[in-house]
Amino acid sequence: MIGAVDIGGTKVAVGMVDDDGRVLARAQTPSDGQNYAHGLEAIVRMLRETSAKVGQAITGIGIGATGPVDPIRGEFGDVDFLPGWRGKNLVGDLEQNFSARVAMENDGDAAALAEAGWGAGRNRTRLIYVTVGTGIGGGIILDGKLYRGADGAHPEIGHHVLDSSGPDCSCGFRGCWESLAAGPAMVAWLERHAPAGYLHRQGVTAKRICELAQEGDELAQQAVEHEAYYLGLGIANLISMFMPDAIVLSGSVMKSAPLFMGRIREVVRSGCRFVPADKTELTLASLGDDTNLIGAARVWHYRFTKA
Numbered sequence: 001m002i003g004a005v006d007i008g009g010t011k012v013a014v015g016m017v018d019d020d021g022r023v024l025a026r027a028q029t030p031s032d033g034q035n036y037a038h039g040l041e042a043i044v045r046m047l048r049e050t051s052a053k054v055g056q057a058i059t060g061i062g063i064g065a066t067g068p069v070d071p072i073r074g075e076f077g078d079v080d081f082l083p084g085w086r087g088k089n090l091v092g093d094l095e096q097n098f099s100a101r102v103a104m105e106n107d108g109d110a111a112a113l114a115e116a117g118w119g120a121g122r123n124r125t126r127l128i129y130v131t132v133g134t135g136i137g138g139g140i141i142l143d144g145k146l147y148r149g150a151d152g153a154h155p156e157i158g159h160h161v162l163d164s165s166g167p168d169c170s171c172g173f174r175g176c177w178e179s180l181a182a183g184p185a186m187v188a189w190l191e192r193h194a195p196a197g198y199l200h201r202q203g204v205t206a207k208r209i210c211e212l213a214q215e216g217d218e219l220a221q222q223a224v225e226h227e228a229y230y231l232g233l234g235i236a237n238l239i240s241m242f243m244p245d246a247i248v249l250s251g252s253v254m255k256s257a258p259l260f261m262g263r264i265r266e267v268v269r270s271g272c273r274f275v276p277a278d279k280t281e282l283t284l285a286s287l288g289d290d291t292n293l294i295g296a297a298r299v300w301h302y303r304f305t306k307a
């Protein structure tokens with residue numbers, strides 16, 4: 001029984017995950033970004049409670065965390081949402097509390113490992129996991145191994161530039177994929193193009209735009225078309241650069257995938273002429289809302305059993 005810990009900017013979730021990737025118990029609490037000691041205390045408590053609930057001892061602990069993190073040392077870097085966690089070693093602290101082996105990865109990498117091991121990317125040795133929500137992130141698996149950059153760095157696939165005259169991004173560039181195709185980009189596009197008196201402008205969200213598009217709202221349909229075009233361009237770039245067996249798509253925006261997939265495939269087909277792009281399967285993530293917890297557990301298996 002693996003104790004899984006998913007650390008995000010707004011919540012910390014914990015679960016008990018069996019050897020088949022099933023979540024048998026779960027608990028969560030809001031993230032305390034300022035106070036690491038409180039956060040650690042809550043994680044330890046939730047792990048003990050969920051372990052008691054399933055009536056099994058924890059054999060290991062896997063962590064997926066919003067980054068940047070140092071996956072090998074198990075330390076938090078300069079994470080926007082977790083300033084009080086910087087330099088703290090959660091892996092070491094949990095090892096002390098539970099006398100079990102603990103492993104940590106960036107949450108995008110953890111989710112990529114989960115989809116490759118137990119999800120839609122099973123048996124795909126070259127896989128890119130892409131999550132499209134408030135940002136665009138993911139993880140890259142090449143020849144069955146999680147790809148790491150220099151010094152263990154996690155590659156940021158959401159920040160390749162598609163239009164250098166596009167919107168500003170906190171990464172330092174303009175017009176990177178995230179700034180053009182994450183959920184907030186769709187909202188910003190609609191707000192920019194909505195005529196005076198457009199009824200749905202107030203408080204509109206990416207999810208709402210998708211609903212409006214399905215109901216036949218023309219402006220929302222244009223926003224969806226714009227979104228799908230830029231999703232397609234970014235995916236086409238990943239295909240041209242990596243030629244993976246599969247690209248697994250996830251995240252809140254992808255809950256409306258049927259609105260986007262046709263146009264995404266069309267964009268990919270319109271370019272990518274120097275690679276056999278039709279050999280890359282575009283598929284939706286299959287592990288659902290538990291992907292991050294399942295991913296955290298998979299991190300443990302990947303590190304210690306190479307399952």
Ligand SMILES: [Zn+2]
Nearest residue numbers: 159169171176
């Ligand atoms: Zn960027």
